[in-house]
Amino acid sequence: MEQQAGQRFWLMKSEPHEVSIDDALAAPRSTVPWTGVRNYQARNFMRDAMRVGDGVLFYHSGCAQPGIAGIARVASTAYPDPTQFDTASPYHDPGAQPQSPRWLLVDVQALRKTRLLGLQELRAAPGLEDLLVLRKGNRLSITPVQPHHWRRLLELLDT
DNA sequence: GCCAACGTTGGC
DNA sequence: GCCAACGTTGGC
Numbered sequence: 001m002e003q004q005a006g007q008r009f010w011l012m013k014s015e016p017h018e019v020s021i022d023d024a025l026a027a028p029r030s031t032v033p034w035t036g037v038r039n040y041q042a043r044n045f046m047r048d049a050m051r052v053g054d055g056v057l058f059y060h061s062g063c064a065q066p067g068i069a070g071i072a073r074v075a076s077t078a079y080p081d082p083t084q085f086d087t088a089s090p091y092h093d094p095g096a097q098p099q100s101p102r103w104l105l106v107d108v109q110a111l112r113k114t115r116l117l118g119l120q121e122l123r124a125a126p127g128l129e130d131l132l133v134l135r136k137g138n139r140l141s142i143t144p145v146q147p148h149h150w151r152r153l154l155e156l157l158d159t
Numbered sequence: 160g161c162c163a164a165c166g167t168t169g170g171c
Numbered sequence: 172g173c174c175a176a177c178g179t180t181g182g183c
Contacts, residue, residue, distance in 0.1 A: 140165095
């Protein structure tokens with residue numbers, strides 16, 4: 001991916017049994033709505049800081065082989081997550097009202113699948129010591145990625 | 160299944 | 172505003 005001025009970078013976690021990088025690539029226009037974010041900090045990143053075209057590291061979590069599995073891009077601005085109003089959804093939020101949505105999402109377009117860059121390898125890689133997702137106890141499903149981390153990760157993914 | 164870490168809730 | 176209890180995340 002070419003770096004553009006003002007472009008920001010993100011790491012976004014998905015449980016592959018829900019939406020994997022393969023699922024995203026197989027979707028129409030390789031684009032999926034990032035449903036189910038129920039954390040205010042992560043929501044605020046989408047609402048306040050993300051822009052169309054931002055780079056995304058597609059991370060598989062909650063699985064046997066956690067790690068970065070692909071590259072994607074932010075494909076929309078933030079809009080209400082419809083699952084918050086859906087009583088049949090596990091993401092239903094009885095406190096959310098259609099007139100005042102509580103939860104937002106962005107569309108994410110998968111660009112390519114990469115080799116699996118696993119957690120162990122991430123932890124061991126020089127230059128990634130401060131990557132937020134590697135912090136002890138980190139549970140945020142969306143974290144900003146510094147440009148120098150992004151460049152380093154792309155190097156690692158291409159080797 | 161276990162458990163550390165964190166976020167949210169609700170009584171006070 | 173404090174903080175204990177509870178629920179969730181996510182690696183192992």
